[in-house]
Amino acid sequence: MQLRYVDARPRDARRAVWSMGDIFTLPSDNIQETFGLAPVEGMAAGLPVVATDWNGFRDNIRHGEHGFLIPTxxxxxxxxxxxxxxxxxxxIDYDHYIGRPPNMSALITQRQHWRLRLCLMMENFAHTWGAAGQQYVREHLDWSHIIGQYKALFVELAANRSVAQQSSPSIWAAQRSTRQDPFALFSTYPTFKVDAQTWVEACGNEADLKREHQSSGNVVWAASMVALPQMVQLHSLIRSTGKxxxxxxxxxxxxxxVxxxxxxxxxxxxxxxVALSWQPAQSDRPL
Structure with missing residues (x-):
C-alpha cells in the first residue's frame, strides 16, 4: 500500500481529494472529537467509511450499511x-487535563486492520456502502433538513424544561473540584470500559514497555502518567498470570x-x- 500526503490547503485540492480515495477512515479516540464532520464529508463524497465507534460518529455512520465502525x-x-x-x-494545566485521557482511550486495532482489508477486498459492497452513505447525508444532513431538526429540538427542550424536576441530588454535588472526571463526563463516548470484567493478556515484554513509556510522545504527559516502575510491575504481573x-x-x-x-x-x-477483549454482553453495540 502506498501512502501519499496531499496538501489540502488550496480550495481546489480540498474538493478534488475525495475523488482520489477508495475509503475514508478516521480512527479517532479523542474526547474533543464530538459530531465528526470529516466522516460526513467522506460519506457525502460517496466513500465507504471505516471509523471508530465513538461519540457522534455512531450517530451518522451505520455499521454494515455505510462501512464499518471500530470498537473503542x-x-x-x-x-x-x-x-x-x-x-x-x-x-497540571488544561492541556494535560484534556490531553491525558486520549492516552488511555483507544480503538481495538485488530478489528481496524481486518475491517480495512475487508472493505478494500469487497469492492462491490464498498460501492454500495459509499452510495448509501451519500444518500444518508443528502436525506438527513442537508441544510434543508438540519434547520427543521433544530426547530424540533428547541420545541423538545422547551417541553422538557416546563416539567423538569430534580428528583435527587446532582451526582456532582459531592465533587469538590470545579472540574469533572473526564471519564465520567465523556462516559458515553466509547464502546467499552476497561473494568474488572474485561479480559487482558500481555503482548510485549519489559523492554517494549520501557521504550514506549520513554518515547518522546509520552514524555510530554509524564507528569500525569503512571510511573514506569509501577507500570513494569503491573505488566510483569499480567505476564505471569496469563490471560x-x-x-x-x-x-x-x-x-x-486500583x-x-x-x-x-x-x-x-x-x-x-496488552490485548483487551470483552464479551458481547458488555456492550449494546453489535460490533
Whole structure:
C-alpha cells in the first residue's frame, strides 16, 4: 500500500481529494472529537467509511450499511478524578487535563486492520456502502433538513424544561473540584470500559514497555502518567498470570493502587503492550 500526503490547503485540492480515495477512515479516540464532520464529508463524497465507534460518529455512520465502525475503550468512571483535582490545584494545566485521557482511550486495532482489508477486498459492497452513505447525508444532513431538526429540538427542550424536576441530588454535588472526571463526563463516548470484567493478556515484554513509556510522545504527559516502575510491575504481573479478567489482576494489588492499575492497563492497551477483549454482553453495540 502506498501512502501519499496531499496538501489540502488550496480550495481546489480540498474538493478534488475525495475523488482520489477508495475509503475514508478516521480512527479517532479523542474526547474533543464530538459530531465528526470529516466522516460526513467522506460519506457525502460517496466513500465507504471505516471509523471508530465513538461519540457522534455512531450517530451518522451505520455499521454494515455505510462501512464499518471500530470498537473503542476507555477507563471507567472515577478513574479520572485525579486529573480533575490536579487541574484545580494547578498541578497540571488544561492541556494535560484534556490531553491525558486520549492516552488511555483507544480503538481495538485488530478489528481496524481486518475491517480495512475487508472493505478494500469487497469492492462491490464498498460501492454500495459509499452510495448509501451519500444518500444518508443528502436525506438527513442537508441544510434543508438540519434547520427543521433544530426547530424540533428547541420545541423538545422547551417541553422538557416546563416539567423538569430534580428528583435527587446532582451526582456532582459531592465533587469538590470545579472540574469533572473526564471519564465520567465523556462516559458515553466509547464502546467499552476497561473494568474488572474485561479480559487482558500481555503482548510485549519489559523492554517494549520501557521504550514506549520513554518515547518522546509520552514524555510530554509524564507528569500525569503512571510511573514506569509501577507500570513494569503491573505488566510483569499480567505476564505471569496469563490471560485473565482484570478483576484477577486487581485482586493482587492494594485498594490504593486500583485506579492507577486501571489507568495503566488502558495506557498499555493503547500502545499494544496488552490485548483487551470483552464479551458481547458488555456492550449494546453489535460490533
Amino acid at each position: 475503550f476507555q477507563p471507567p468512571n472515577g478513574t479520572g478524578a485525579g486529573l480533575a483535582y490536579g487541574h484545580d490545584a494547578g498541578l 485473565c479478567q482484570i478483576g484477577t489482576i486487581l485482586s493482587k494489588v492494594t485498594q490504593e493502587q 485506579v492507577r492499575a486501571l489507568n495503566g492497563l488502558a495506557w498499555m492497551a493503547k500502545h499494544n503492550l
